[in-house]
Amino acid sequence: MSDFIPLSAPNLSGNELEYLIDAVKSGWISTSGGRISEFEEKLAQYLKVKKVAAIQSGTAGLHLAMILSGVGHGDEVIVPTLTFIAAVNPARYVGAEPIFMDCDDYLCLDVEKVAEFCETECDFANGRLVNRATNKTIKAVVAVHIFGNMVDMYALMALAQKYNLKVIEDATEALGSYHRETGDFTGTIGDFGVYSFNGNKIITTGGGGAITARNSDLVDRAKYLANQAKDDDVKFVHDEIGYNYRMTNLQAVVGIAQLEQLEQFIATKERNYNAYKAASLNLLDFQDSVRSNRWFYSLVTDKRDELLDKLKANGIQSRPIWNLIHTLRPYKHCQSYMLTKAVEYWQKLVNIPCSTTLTTREIDYIVSKIL
Ligand SMILES: Cc1ncc(COP(=O)(O)O)c(C=O)c1O
Incomplete structure (x- = not known):
């Protein structure tokens, strides 16, 4: 027995090394390379969704989800207070302010309290939920599935529909968790779902993440934004501001080996x-x-x-x-x-x-x- 027992160590006992050696030998080590799309396809298949985009981190995925939810300067976003800060910072990246909510007995966002807040503290008119305290529009909710638990997503989706809110699922800690009755995986119920493959997560790619969306066109949009919003590979045409958020082929091969386990x-x-x-x-x-x-x-x-x-x-x-x-x-x-x-x-x-x-x-x- 070692004299130090870590909290959460990666388990790299599968095909990680073999696949890495192959990737290094092939020369495809960066953000191009066939195994990135293979990882995306395998993850999509596991999650039973149409498309997934492999990206650099869960944080990057949450940032893209904020942008694609249309959250911007002057807006507000409902978030849990009990979570890792990376679930909240992306609201700020796009110029929005968070409103902090309580947790339930599984440490997840208390959806009943969110409903109560919307009901008693806000006005809803012309498709906008306006926070009476600030006179700002609440555009989205970040639902974090803490430690592998699951936010009451069905109640939250009903609420989101009632108040025209986008739901961003932070499933960074909950890959593989699903609702027993419906079979829905965490991250596949809301408008967007984000996963992390950081070193301490259930599967790891060293650092890395993935994003999916109910509307699969938005996964393509996420990929486009993550790839510097490149419109033309040869002539360097960029019609929008993009980001360098793509996963590398080296990370993807580790992800494939991890998914197998x-x-x-x-x-x-x-x-x-x-x-x-x-x-x-x-x-x-x-x-x-x-x-x-x-x-x-x-x-x-x-x-x-x-x-x-x-x-x-x-x-x-x-x-x-x-x-x-x-x-x-x-x-x-x-x-x-x-x-x-x-x-x-x-x-x-x-x-x-x-x-x-x-x-x-x-x-x-x-x-x-x-x-
Ligand atoms: C709840 C939560 N959100 C977001 C993240 C950010 O993921 P990443 O480290 O891949 O950026 C993490 C973990 O690191 C997390 O636990």
Whole structure:
């Protein structure tokens, strides 16, 4: 057993190296190369969607989703406060302001509170939802599927239809989670869905991401914008402002190898989660209605800081959940609505090691130290 157990390590035990060697030998290492489209096709097939665009990061995908949702200067966007900051910053990239919302008992956006906010704090007329406090138009909602859970997407979509809002699903942490009854994967229900393949995610490409959209023409638009809005390959014609957001062929081959193992990773995540639970650790539940990818395990404790220190002293990496975004300097001045659960959970959750590479011995050791 190693003397340091990381929180979430990548598992590169499949065909990653073999495919990388082939890619390097072929010379296709950058943003051209056939394996990028192969990765896109395989991911689209897995998600049961028409098209996916492979990009440089989840953050880039959320930025593109904001642009393609028509969010711009002076608009507002509903976001959760309990999330990673990359889910919120893209609103600012396009000049919009966030309004912070609470979470439910699965740490996901509380859709009932969002509905209540729209109902009681806003006016809806001529297809525009106007925030009475600021007189600004609310254009979109960012629904983050925290730790592999799923936002109540069906209620949110009904709300979005009622108030003419775009829904951007941040499924960066939830690739592979789906609703058991409908079979819909996270990221495929809203207007846009974004995935991350950062090093700590359920599958990784080192860094990387993907975007999909209900209207598949918008996936083509995302690809176009991600590729410097290049209208003519030879003559360098660009009719719009684009971005350098495309995934590389090297990342794509790692992604292909990782996708081959995704279901196996999810099964391992579930087995490890059950082992912790069987050892009486007080872990937060995942929803019964969702086949969750069980990306991160959150331990509920009244002794958060003490536990973090003790685990660190014993070579076990653990983390509190993120500081709530509405408390951070760039966002302190922003509006928030009835935040209660997010504050409670923030105080008492510690994420514990959840890598698919964890051994039974390591799990036993972690459990013994926590207990
Ligand atoms: C909720 C959430 N949103 C966005 C991101 C950003 O993804 P990336 O690191 O690929 O830019 C992450 C993870 O890093 C995340 O956890």
